[in-house]
Amino acid sequence: MAEITLQDIAHSYNPEAADKTYALNRFDMKWVDGGRYAILGPSGCGKTTMLNIMSGIVRPSEGRLLFDGVDVTDHTTAERNIAQVFQFPVIYGTMTVQDNLAFPLVCRGYDKAFIKAKVAEVSEALNLEGLLTQSANKLTADQKQLISLGRGLVRDNVAAVLMDEPLTVIDPDLKFRLRRKLKEINQKYRSTLIYVTHDQNEAMTFAENIIVMDNGSIVQAGTPSELFDRPKTTFVGYFIGAPAMNLFACSAVNNNTISFGGAKIVTDTNLEAVASKNLKLGIRSEYIKLVTAASENTVSAKVQRVEDLGSHKLVTADFEGQSIKIKVKREQEVPTENVFLKIPTQHCCVYENEHLI
Amino acid sequence: MSLKVSNLSMKFKDEFHLNDVSFEMFKGKIYTIIGRTLSGKTTLLKTIAGLTNPDSGEMSLDGVDFGAVPVWKRQVAMVYQQFINYPHLSVFENVAFPLKQRKMPRPEIDTRVRQALEQVGLQGFETRKIQALSGGQQQRVALARSLVKEANILLLDEPLVNLDYKLREQLREEFKNIFSAKASENAILIYSTTDPVEAMQLGGEIIVMDEGRILQQASAQEIYENPKTTKVAQITNDPAMNLFEGEVVDSTLVLTSSIHLDLPSHLAALPRGKYTFGIRASGITLDSAGFEFQIELAEISGSETFLHLQHAQMHVVGLLDSVQNFDIGQTVTAGLDSKSLYAFDKSENLVASPYGGTK
Numbered sequence: 001m002a003e004i005t006l007q008d009i010a011h012s013y014n015p016e017a018a019d020k021t022y023a024l025n026r027f028d029m030k031w032v033d034g035g036r037y038a039i040l041g042p043s044g045c046g047k048t049t050m051l052n053i054m055s056g057i058v059r060p061s062e063g064r065l066l067f068d069g070v071d072v073t074d075h076t077t078a079e080r081n082i083a084q085v086f087q088f089p090v091i092y093g094t095m096t097v098q099d100n101l102a103f104p105l106v107c108r109g110y111d112k113a114f115i116k117a118k119v120a121e122v123s124e125a126l127n128l129e130g131l132l133t134q135s136a137n138k139l140t141a142d143q144k145q146l147i148s149l150g151r152g153l154v155r156d157n158v159a160a161v162l163m164d165e166p167l168t169v170i171d172p173d174l175k176f177r178l179r180r181k182l183k184e185i186n187q188k189y190r191s192t193l194i195y196v197t198h199d200q201n202e203a204m205t206f207a208e209n210i211i212v213m214d215n216g217s218i219v220q221a222g223t224p225s226e227l228f229d230r231p232k233t234t235f236v237g238y239f240i241g242a243p244a245m246n247l248f249a250c251s252a253v254n255n256n257t258i259s260f261g262g263a264k265i266v267t268d269t270n271l272e273a274v275a276s277k278n279l280k281l282g283i284r285s286e287y288i289k290l291v292t293a294a295s296e297n298t299v300s301a302k303v304q305r306v307e308d309l310g311s312h313k314l315v316t317a318d319f320e321g322q323s324i325k326i327k328v329k330r331e332q333e334v335p336t337e338n339v340f341l342k343i344p345t346q347h348c349c350v351y352e353n354e355h356l357i
Numbered sequence: 358m359s360l361k362v363s364n365l366s367m368k369f370k371d372e373f374h375l376n377d378v379s380f381e382m383f384k385g386k387i388y389t390i391i392g393r394t395l396s397g398k399t400t401l402l403k404t405i406a407g408l409t410n411p412d413s414g415e416m417s418l419d420g421v422d423f424g425a426v427p428v429w430k431r432q433v434a435m436v437y438q439q440f441i442n443y444p445h446l447s448v449f450e451n452v453a454f455p456l457k458q459r460k461m462p463r464p465e466i467d468t469r470v471r472q473a474l475e476q477v478g479l480q481g482f483e484t485r486k487i488q489a490l491s492g493g494q495q496q497r498v499a500l501a502r503s504l505v506k507e508a509n510i511l512l513l514d515e516p517l518v519n520l521d522y523k524l525r526e527q528l529r530e531e532f533k534n535i536f537s538a539k540a541s542e543n544a545i546l547i548y549s550t551t552d553p554v555e556a557m558q559l560g561g562e563i564i565v566m567d568e569g570r571i572l573q574q575a576s577a578q579e580i581y582e583n584p585k586t587t588k589v590a591q592i593t594n595d596p597a598m599n600l601f602e603g604e605v606v607d608s609t610l611v612l613t614s615s616i617h618l619d620l621p622s623h624l625a626a627l628p629r630g631k632y633t634f635g636i637r638a639s640g641i642t643l644d645s646a647g648f649e650f651q652i653e654l655a656e657i658s659g660s661e662t663f664l665h666l667q668h669a670q671m672h673v674v675g676l677l678d679s680v681q682n683f684d685i686g687q688t689v690t691a692g693l694d695s696k697s698l699y700a701f702d703k704s705e706n707l708v709a710s711p712y713g714g715t716k
Binding site: 042043141169171174176179180183184187198199200201204205206223224225228229238239240241242243244284286287307308309310311314 | 551639665
């Protein structure tokens with residue numbers, strides 16, 4: 001396994017053009033050996049381009065790529081020794097599970113005893129032991145994805161496992177199972193795992209570190225809880241979390257207090273140096289509490305809608321024409337009309353020109 | 358006024374795509390079919406649309422044999438997983454297509470198409486080419502075309518599944534309003550999905566399918582509170598409901614050799630003996646008065662942490678209301694909220710629920 005360094009990387013699909021455009025704007029990034037990363041962003045944000053640069057499918061138009069300090073920018077995909085898992089399982093349907101797993105080693109001419117031992121080891125790690133003699137066609141979608149992964153893992157010294165939306169075709173309850181397996185593998189082999197997805201839920205549950213991308217740039221890199229609690233831009237606040245972070249236009253009243261819709265909200269943010277009038281208050285629906293009386297940091301709102309999400313209810317309330325979403329537990333009683341909403345100081349994020357102060 | 362389906366079956370080789378499916382759907386309502394991939398959802402929708410013929414069974418719409426109505430005469434519109442549009446036509450022409458086929462006068466087509474485009478938030482896009490649209494916009498065009506037909510049955514086969522997560526969330530909310538409006542025009546809406554949250558959020562009646570068979574049909578609330586079988590409990594919860602074996606002995610619930618719970622009142626009437634017990638992740642959390650579990654995995658999701666826990670033969674997923682990191686293999690003490698337990702009998706049928714269902 002290897003540490004992967006992206007040095008001054010940028011990529012344009014039309015580098016010779018006078019008005020060249022970048023799919024990926026210049027950035028530096030280091031992926032620690034054995035780390036578990038997700039690259040997260042909407043369609044067209046540049047995430048697959050970044051993955052393809054690491055796998056060698058795309059040669060970056062600018063910058064260098066290093067594996068453990070060795071420049072591999074001009075190496076082919078095969079020379080980089082990486083394992084790849086794609087959206088749809090890539091397996092040989094006519095072969096047994098065993099032959100599928102052995103295939104990369106057979107191609108490289110390893111001897112039979114070595115291959116047998118390796119296949120046994122990997123199939124045990126992936127819980128495929130019982131299926132070795134079965135035809136790969138007969139397997140469920142998540143088992144097929146495990147074989148795709150297993151074929152990468154049987155090789156020695158795989159530099160990294162790169163995955164592009166590997167759970168797309170998997171049903172929700174099986175996704176859980178596969179995600180768990182991927183993490184066990186990461187622990188066992190200490191392999192660097194890089195996972196591309198547009199699904200924030202998958203990124204959060206899978207990765208130790210998430211790189212959020214938008215419009216060809218990295219907008220924030222951090223742990224799932226950093227991204228959830230302190231999104232650096234309003235885009236991250238919107239993109240991470242379901243529902244999206246509540247965002248309201250507001251104005252500064254004094255050093256730490258903002259006003260929106262006539263309500264004064266005390267925050268932890270130092271607003272002394274605020275120059276712009278373009279301020280927004282960001283607050284997660286999970287952190288807003290329903291209370292029975294007005295006090296500091298409460299607003300009085302009207303309940304518009306209560307949706308049943310199973311273990312939670314999603315309340316939509318109106319405050320001075322602004323729609324506020326609040327997520328509460330199923331057991332909690334929700335008043336039918338007027339409600340006081342407590343906005344906790346420590347969970348307020350204040351944004352100036354869409355950037356966290 | 359209803360669509361009645363009786364004993365629909367369809368077999369391919371030795372696999373049932375539909376297995377004795379019967380239900381009645383009423384106008385003005387939204388129905389959500391939830392099931393895993395290949396559970397028969399698409400086959401059922403295609404059968405209603407007339408795109409595939411069942412081996413046996415009957416369908417009637419308001420008492421008239423629906424199976425005998427030719428496809429092109431059925432007042433049915435369908436939206437597919439893939440964004441299906443006519444690539445050479447503009448947005449307007451795409452939506453107008455079914456009306457032109459019917460030779461509707463131009464001014465009426467204009468009015469209807471503009472109304473439908475406004476409903477799906479695409480006013481101003483009339484002259485755009487389909488290829489110039491994003492996936493979400495293409496699916497809006499397909500939906501507008503299905504709305505403009507004024508069909509009395511609207512079939513939506515996982516229409517959001519190929520869209521970005523965030524877009525899916527946004528469209529789910531928008532579409533819900535469009536669907537409610539459509540249903541109130543005396544239509545039947547049938548929506549299929551694999552996603553429990555989506556099914557809950559649409560808030561209509563839920564039909565749970567597995568291996569071509571209907572396992573349960575009830576309101577979203579009823580399915581959540583009283584899932585009829587262990588399979589329903591798994592398909593309709595994300596994460597799937599935790600299931601484990603246990604025994605009622607006197608006034609105690611024995612789950613493992615060391616996990617014993619006082620029998621909660623809603624299970625008190627159960628005959629003594631062995632059952633499969635179920636509990637959602639939200640019913641298991643860290644509790645110093647609980648039992649020792651090993652952490653198999655911890656997953657952070659927004660403001661919560663899912664804990665995969667193991668104790669002897671018991672593997673369960675619990676939920677923490679905060680974000681915390683754990684090492685794999687670490688020992689923690691976790692409690693099971695016995696008031697949230699479900700009990701299923703040997704045939705995996707619900708026999709007791711925290712919400713007082715099925716006795």
